[in-house]
Amino acid sequence: MGMPEDNPFAEAFGAALAARGLSLTALRRRLIESGNPVAAATLSYWRSGERVPEGASSHAVVDEIERILGLPDHALIREIPERVRVAPVRPSRSPFSDGEAQSALAETLQLLDAPALDSTRELTSLVVNDVAADGILRRRTAQTMIQSTLTETIDHVTYTLVSEIDVVDRPEITVRGARIVRDHLHASGRVYAYVMKLDQPLAPGASAMLEVTMEEYGEHRSRQPETGVAVFRPIRDLVIWTRFHPDAMPDWLEELESVDETGELFVRPLRPKASVHQARRDFGPGALGIRWGYEGRWERAELP
Template sequence: MSYEYDARRSGSGAFAGALRDAINARDVTLSWLQQQLNARGNRVSMATLSYWRSGARHPEGVQSLAALADIEDLLRLEAGALSRLLRSTNRTGPLGPNQFPIDEEELERAVMDAFQALGASYPDTSRELTTHSVTDVGADGNIAYSVTRSIVQSTVGTITAIPFLEITPGVRTPAPVIEAVSGGRIAARYSHPDGEVHGVLFELDIPLTAPDTAMVEWSAEYPPDYPETRDTGHALAQKARELLVWTRFHPDAIPDWCEEHLETPEGVTLTPLPPPRGTSVHLVRRAFGPGALGLRWGYGPREDQPG
């Protein structure tokens, strides 16, 4: 029987009781709460809310914890009043290897330089438990904007900030405009002289002591002089529970071909994918890392078909 199963049963009672008390004190219904969440873009079903209130289940995953933050606000609770009751599930657990996810020594040295310039230790002592990376592609077929939402965890001691980097192996770029959306602020910025590594130091709202977790969200906007870029993805130095890479195309820029790019310590795998049936492509990996998961796309005949 897994630890997470036991933790769900033992920790759900306090959370469910606090949620019930807050709903009663606010004198609202689950239906009202669901409608307010939907208005904020958090689509949680009535059944899920009912499970949370009864203690049969509790919020897990990045979207559920985002909804929980809104529930606290809607019920006029202090930030974290409900989420802190879920701490019993935040066990660090087996960490596995922590290694640079891309097999390029010079690039890793540039990343180490970035960490040093940002005042961060290398390797990082935090890890991403769940990450959703969403990229919007403009009408010209190139990346325009991305937003990343993660549940991060301290693995050793107490951390107050986490470095987040944009890496473009072999391609020199200007710095994208990286901004904090939620969970903290940008305390420092750095661009490596080679133009392949740009990053920020994301200072957390609240220090994290292992094995505590926090939700963070940041965005990247790519300037007009950014090179033509028709690939996106996310890299992990440690194993995560879930990684989602979602690429959303402008209706006038639906690609003619796509391929999945997967890099792990075992090597690189390119997998041709069918053209999008709609306007987006999503890739999902669970229990993934270290490694990088990405999507590449193009228009017209594909000139570099893998052999």
């Protein structure tokens, strides 16, 4: 059986055994004599790379192995790959009730040959929205910590923009922590999706930070005075901060939230101010955002 990739501990352990000319049976006997009993199968798994030492008791055994094999302190301990245990992952669910939007999303992902949306999950996300002097969203920056949910290493992730009301266009995107390798805008104008290659591959359960900034210009900018975030599975912490240009202070503000399986939209009035932040913990699946208006300058959108 070949040794799994990215397991420097197994390589160092095997090399040290070979250099000392010590078999696993002899090593296990020495460990038992020193008061560190360990199963023969466990030592075999560690040498083959199928498993790695985890927990305080296993690390104590590795300390003793270093002594028996005449290695410097921590020579093997420091080679143990980081392992993050992934909490149970709930199945993802689309927060969109519009069948056309869901169909367009499925077609777009198929055309892109995109990695599954549930190959990662968002642990935390800070989304900052800047509204321009004309009262329309101009810039959006999301700083997100993602975690791999798969049992194998991944190096590509998929992100999407989906709208049930407004037309989606290709924004100008700046990415940190990854780079866009392909994208697609659906003919319906409902979905834009892009696949990113991560700067560093994600091992099972490992996390990474991504920053994605989107800017919109010209006649194709969305004219809908609203912004929000949709999540397909629960996110630990979600913060949305929307900031208004001094010349575009809204006359009214409303918070929009949809979290249950019925897709019912809850609308709550907010006091108009220069900026508004929304914070949720263990939120989703669902959608959260705000919309605003200007009496006498823009017509107020009708409530759903």
